[in-house]
Amino acid sequence: MPKVGMEPIRKAALVKATIVEIGRVGSLDVTVSQIAKRAGMSSALAHHYFGSKEDMFLAAMRHILSLYGAEVRGALTAAHGHEGRLRAVVLANFSAGNFRREVIGAWLNFWVLAQTVPQARRLLRVYQGRLRSNLLASLRPLAGARATELAEGLGAVIDGVYLREALKSGAPDGRAAAGVALNYLNSQLKDFSK
């Protein structure tokens, strides 16, 4: 049975299963067996490919983060003007790929993981830094000295909307969620429109 070249396939399956299970259970208290089972293999194999459960968590985080990054980059290439780019970044945060139950649940739990695991904290900081500089790049020409606080505020709204969504039930409404953040943006920009 052993076909060679399984490693990337197994790893990808495990990463996906990790995210799904964390989202399903709603906490980091998922067993390696649960994850492995969902990924269609034994827990021993999971340990074989990832040294530890923590490694699995970190890989899952990196995966979500890189999907997120790709989505933002993609949105940016299609956007024009400072304001357009701002909107694009905000919208990307609530795109169909990112703003899903399981992913939202995973985010929340990664935040908790970052309290304990330095590596996880670092990853989250990288994400925050990127979001921040993306926003600042377009915000500075529009808001000058106040750009920093606006970026901070926008970031907080986005994270807050994610957090609150985790408490709701039913399918997330990305459009509505994005509306809350865009609303903030519009109102702030109005102060500089002329």
Add this chain to the structure above:
Amino acid sequence: MPKVGMEPIRKAALVKATIVEIGRVGSLDVTVSQIAKRAGMSSALAHHYFGSKEDMFLAAMRHILSLYGAEVRGALTAAHGHEGRLRAVVLANFSAGNFRREVIGAWLNFWVLAQTVPQARRLLRVYQGRLRSNLLASLRPLAGARATELAEGLGAVIDGVYLREALKSGAPDGRAAAGVALNYLNSQLKDFSK
């Protein structure tokens, strides 16, 4: 040694210890022994007063929530006018009593708990509902039909700022945090000033 009337004292000590330990460890993976030790008693006694660990968590949540509620109510009695009351509510969220490391850490983890434990979810919903109606009461006269979305947005900023604070290190700066939320409020209200 057994002095009568220990129950409330022991329970209070446990609740306090629970919050501190969750904040310190940064997750819900605290053992009953850890909590009991910090509260100065055996784990058996902790189980004697609270039936289970989950009960302890819920009691800790209720405690934080009631402190929070008291703080908001207090701030409201001293505030004048719709705008004043709005600011008071926002500020209360970042008061010295609420916006502390351990409490912030506990909040984050209670949010996670709410994913799993229905009782915890209910408690969090009650808090959200109160915040919402407090904001709406003062927002409606100022923003009319848009009051709902503003309340939603303001709530998201507040939660977002809490969330982000959990990632930072060092003593939380309540003033700066409140500034982010107030900034949002001011900007939105400007749209209705005349």
Add this chain to the structure above:
DNA sequence: TTTTTTGTTGATTGACGAGTCAATAAACTT
């Protein structure tokens, strides 16, 4: 003063779960 209630803990139980190991087998290398 007996009895009951309240406070308290050390020791134990029972379950669960991360990580390891030994064994098996297919696929490549030489």
Add this chain to the structure above:
DNA sequence: AAGTTTATTGACTCGTCAATCAACAAAAAA
């Protein structure tokens, strides 16, 4: 063909921890 690497798992170890129990002590009630 012999040897090595890669894939795969069932069984096992070892630790941890929530929850319970048995036992002891002091206070309050009878």
